[in-house]
Amino acid sequence: MSKILIADDDADSRELLRYTLASLGHEVTAVSNGAEALESAQTLPPDLIFSDILMPEMDGFELCRAIRSDTKLRLTPFIFYTATYVSAEDEKLAMDMGGSSFIRKADDVADFLPMIQEILRRHSQHELPVPVASKEAVAELERRHTETVTRKLIKKVREIEQINREKTLILAAAGEGIFSLDHDGRHAMVNAAAASLLGYTVEELVGARSHPTWHHHRADGSPFPESECPISATMKDGATHRSVEDVWWRKDGSPIQVAYSCSPLIEDDEIRGAVVVFRDISKRKEAETALQKSKDLLQSVVENVPARIFWKDRELRFLGCNSQFAKDAGRAGPDELIGLSDFDMPWRALAELYRADDKAVIESGAPKIGFEEPQTTPEGDTIWLRTSKVPLPDETGQVIGMLGIYDDITERKQAEDEIRKLSQAVAQSPESIVITNLDAEIEYVNDAVLSATGYQREELIGRNPRILHSGKTPPETYRTMWNALVDGHPWKGEFINKRKDGSEYAEFAIITPLRQADGSITHYVAVKEDITEKKRIDAELSQYREQLEALVRERTAQLAEALENAEAATKAKSAFLANMSHEILTPM
Incomplete structure (x- = not known):
C-alpha cells in the first residue's frame, strides 16, 4: 500500500479523507497547512499528496510549486482537493502549477478512489507526466497565482469585514451586557446593552478600569478588594469564573443584581484579557421573592x-x-x-x-x-x-x-348515627309526633299522625295544625298553650280534634319548644296520644262507678233500716224480759 500525505486546514474534511484512504490500507499522514506538509514530505517522501488550496502559512499553490522545485519530490503526484477554488480558471491554474489532478470537495470521496488508484499505478510505472514550465510560464503562473490569491484574500477580507459588521450588530442588538477587558482590567470593547445597564455611555466605559467603576463594593455595602474579585482572577489564573447572583453598582450609585460569566482571552498561550457577559436579574429576583412569598403563603394555608x-x-x-x-x-x-x-x-x-x-x-x-x-x-x-x-x-x-x-x-x-337512630325512633313511634316552625307551619309528621288523622303527608306539610280542629276544644285551652310556648315553657293538655273523614277523636298532647345551642327557639315539637278509647273506657267506668255507688247506697240504706229494726226488736225484747223478770220476782 502507498504512503499518502494530506494537507487541509478543514479538520472535518481532512479527517474524512484520512479515514477513507486509511480504510483502504494506505498509510496516511494528515497535516493542517502547506508548511507542515512540505516538512513532512521532505522527511518522509509520500507516494501521493492531497492538498487544499487556501490554507494558512503556505497555500496549496505554493506547496505544489515547492514540491515541483524539490529534486527528490518533483515527481510525486499532487492532487488539488478544494472547496474554495472551484472555477475552470482555478482548475487550469492548478494544473499549470504542476497538479496531477483537480478534485472538488463536493464530489463523493468514493467517486474519485478509482482515479487515485490509477494515478498511483501510473506513478509507480513512471507513466505520469510532470509539467515543466518555462521561465515565462513560471512568471505567468506567478502572476496568475498572485492575482488569484489576491482576489481570494480580498474576498476573504470582505467576508471577515461582513462577519465583523454582523458581530457588531449582534453585540449592539444583544439584550445581555457584553464587554472585553485588557490585561490591566480596562474596558476595551463595550456593547450598548452593557453601558445602558450600568448607566454609562459606551465612551465613558471604554478605557476605564472595571473594578473601581462598578464592582467596588459588596452587596452589603462593604468595600470589595479587587484582589478578591473573580473577574480579576480570570486574568490571573486563566479560568472561567461565573456567578449566578452578584451585585454591581451603576453610575448613579444604585445596585444592580446580575448573573455573569467571565472567560479569558488567550493568545499565544498568554492571557491577553477577558470577555464578560452579564444580564440584569433584578426582575428575576423580584419574581423569585414574589414566588417565595406565594410559597410561604401557600405553606401557611396548607398548615393552617x-x-x-x-x-x-x-x-x-x-x-x-x-x-x-x-x-x-x-x-x-x-x-x-x-x-x-x-x-x-x-x-x-x-x-x-x-x-x-x-x-x-x-x-x-x-x-x-x-x-x-x-x-x-x-x-x-x-x-x-x-x-x-x-x-x-x-x-x-x-x-x-x-x-x-x-x-x-x-x-x-357518630352524630349522624345518633340522629338516624332518633329519626327512626321518631318515625316508628306509636305516638303521633308533629314538628312545626315558629309560624305554626307543619314541617314534619310521623306515620302515626297519618294513621290517626287519615291525611297523607303532603296534605299536612306546610299547613297549620288547626286543620285538625273540631271546634269543640275550649278556646281557653289554646290561649293557655300559646302563653306557655311563647314564654319558652312546655305545655300539656287535651284536644278534641277531627279526622279527614270528619270523625272526632281526643288527644293528649305534650308540646315542647325546640332550642338551638344558643338557646333560641326554632321549632315546636308535639307528642300526642289518641285517648279517645281511654276516655270512652273512663266514661264507662265512671258510669259503672255511679251505678255501683247507687247500689251501695241502696244496700246501705236497707242495712241501716234492718239494723234499726233489729235494734228496736232488741230493745223490745229487753223490755219484755225485764218486765217478766220483775213480775216473777214480785210476790203475789
Whole structure:
C-alpha cells in the first residue's frame, strides 16, 4: 500500500479523507497547512499528496510549486482537493502549477478512489507526466497565482469585514451586557446593552478600569478588594469564573443584581484579557421573592387549613404533607414522611385501598371528590374520613402525581348515627309526633299522625295544625298553650280534634319548644296520644262507678233500716224480759 500525505486546514474534511484512504490500507499522514506538509514530505517522501488550496502559512499553490522545485519530490503526484477554488480558471491554474489532478470537495470521496488508484499505478510505472514550465510560464503562473490569491484574500477580507459588521450588530442588538477587558482590567470593547445597564455611555466605559467603576463594593455595602474579585482572577489564573447572583453598582450609585460569566482571552498561550457577559436579574429576583412569598403563603394555608393535606408522586411515594397529616401518621413532622408509602403508615392494612384510588386518579387525570373511607390511627383505633383526591400536573399538563385532602368526620358520623337512630325512633313511634316552625307551619309528621288523622303527608306539610280542629276544644285551652310556648315553657293538655273523614277523636298532647345551642327557639315539637278509647273506657267506668255507688247506697240504706229494726226488736225484747223478770220476782 502507498504512503499518502494530506494537507487541509478543514479538520472535518481532512479527517474524512484520512479515514477513507486509511480504510483502504494506505498509510496516511494528515497535516493542517502547506508548511507542515512540505516538512513532512521532505522527511518522509509520500507516494501521493492531497492538498487544499487556501490554507494558512503556505497555500496549496505554493506547496505544489515547492514540491515541483524539490529534486527528490518533483515527481510525486499532487492532487488539488478544494472547496474554495472551484472555477475552470482555478482548475487550469492548478494544473499549470504542476497538479496531477483537480478534485472538488463536493464530489463523493468514493467517486474519485478509482482515479487515485490509477494515478498511483501510473506513478509507480513512471507513466505520469510532470509539467515543466518555462521561465515565462513560471512568471505567468506567478502572476496568475498572485492575482488569484489576491482576489481570494480580498474576498476573504470582505467576508471577515461582513462577519465583523454582523458581530457588531449582534453585540449592539444583544439584550445581555457584553464587554472585553485588557490585561490591566480596562474596558476595551463595550456593547450598548452593557453601558445602558450600568448607566454609562459606551465612551465613558471604554478605557476605564472595571473594578473601581462598578464592582467596588459588596452587596452589603462593604468595600470589595479587587484582589478578591473573580473577574480579576480570570486574568490571573486563566479560568472561567461565573456567578449566578452578584451585585454591581451603576453610575448613579444604585445596585444592580446580575448573573455573569467571565472567560479569558488567550493568545499565544498568554492571557491577553477577558470577555464578560452579564444580564440584569433584578426582575428575576423580584419574581423569585414574589414566588417565595406565594410559597410561604401557600405553606401557611396548607398548615393552617382545618384539614389534612398530602401529595404523592406517580410511584405513590409521599412528596409532602401538612403537620396535621404527619400527626395522623404518628410522625413528628412532614419531613419524616417524604419518600415513604402507605405501607409504612399505621394504616398499612388499608394501603391497597388508598393506593387503588391514587392510581385511578393519576391514570385517568380525573379527580375523586368527597368520598368516605376508614383510617387506622397510631393507637389502633378506626376513624372515618371524608376524602378528595385530584391529579397533580406539571407545567406541560403531564400528570406527575396526586394531591389528597381529608377531614376527620368520626364525630359527625357518630352524630349522624345518633340522629338516624332518633329519626327512626321518631318515625316508628306509636305516638303521633308533629314538628312545626315558629309560624305554626307543619314541617314534619310521623306515620302515626297519618294513621290517626287519615291525611297523607303532603296534605299536612306546610299547613297549620288547626286543620285538625273540631271546634269543640275550649278556646281557653289554646290561649293557655300559646302563653306557655311563647314564654319558652312546655305545655300539656287535651284536644278534641277531627279526622279527614270528619270523625272526632281526643288527644293528649305534650308540646315542647325546640332550642338551638344558643338557646333560641326554632321549632315546636308535639307528642300526642289518641285517648279517645281511654276516655270512652273512663266514661264507662265512671258510669259503672255511679251505678255501683247507687247500689251501695241502696244496700246501705236497707242495712241501716234492718239494723234499726233489729235494734228496736232488741230493745223490745229487753223490755219484755225485764218486765217478766220483775213480775216473777214480785210476790203475789
